[in-house]
Amino acid sequence: MNVLLTNDDGINGEGLIRLREVLQTVKDIKLTVIAPDSERSASSHRITIFEPLILKEIDKNTFTLSGTPADCVKIALDGFLKEKVDLVVSGVNNGPNMGIDTFYSGTVAAAREACFHSIPAVAFSIDGYTHEKEFDTATHFALIIIRKLLLRKLPNNILLNVNIPNVKKEIVRGIKVTSLGNRIYRDQVIEREAPFGWKYFWIGGELPGYGYKENSDFNTVENNFVSLTPLQQDNTAYSTIDELIKWDF
Secondary structure, eight states, X not given: OEEXXXXXSOXXXXXXXXXXXXXXXXXXXXXXXXXXXXXXXXXXXXXXXXSOOOEEEEETTEEEEXXXXXXXXXXXXXXXXXXOOSEEEEEEESSOOOTTHHHHOHHHHHHHHHHHTTOOEEEEXXXXXXXXXXXXXXXXXXXXXXXXXXXXXOOTTEEEEEEEOSSOTTTOOOEEEOBOOEEEOOXXXXXXXXXXXXXXXXXXXXXXXXEOOTTBHHHHHHTTOXXXXXXXXXXXXXXXXXXXXXXXX
């Protein structure tokens, strides 16, 4: 099985390094890593079209790209890799990707790009905003899910978004299939003035929270279960189509 691994934390991201080490021990997996050459968090589904992309091999079947996570997958699937890819794996992201996070996330975008190519894909993230992460837990459950994906077939244009509690694996209570929850952001735009007089801005604020929603990714991870959310490419609000037709444009 040919597996492509990428992320949005960059080639030196601990989650990618640890997941690469685990996947390289699986005898039926041929692994290729193509990851951004530096941090690309919150890059969403941006692709690079106005500048060249530089690809460098830094180890056997391991490459850096001067682009976004979506670029990494697009380059691989649109011609760089000559063999068919059976699965695209993105992560493990150093922080959660739940609710609306999935629209901002470069980790999820990489998996979504695979869906655009009709390739099964999964995005892994570990919960928590502290520097101390239980990557042993994350890679343990990631491998369980990856093995299942290599045996079973996802429907076309579906990706799996997986969030793993930041606890010892013995504390994790299992894996649950969930829906996206309600992320609450507390962002602030902080204005500053540069020495030459022009203004610049930081987007900051308090850590985000979430609102309660039964069987959501947030509540599931909070209760020490791994959250597995199927996401689809089609964002059409079908429930609103009939109402808009009545507007008689």
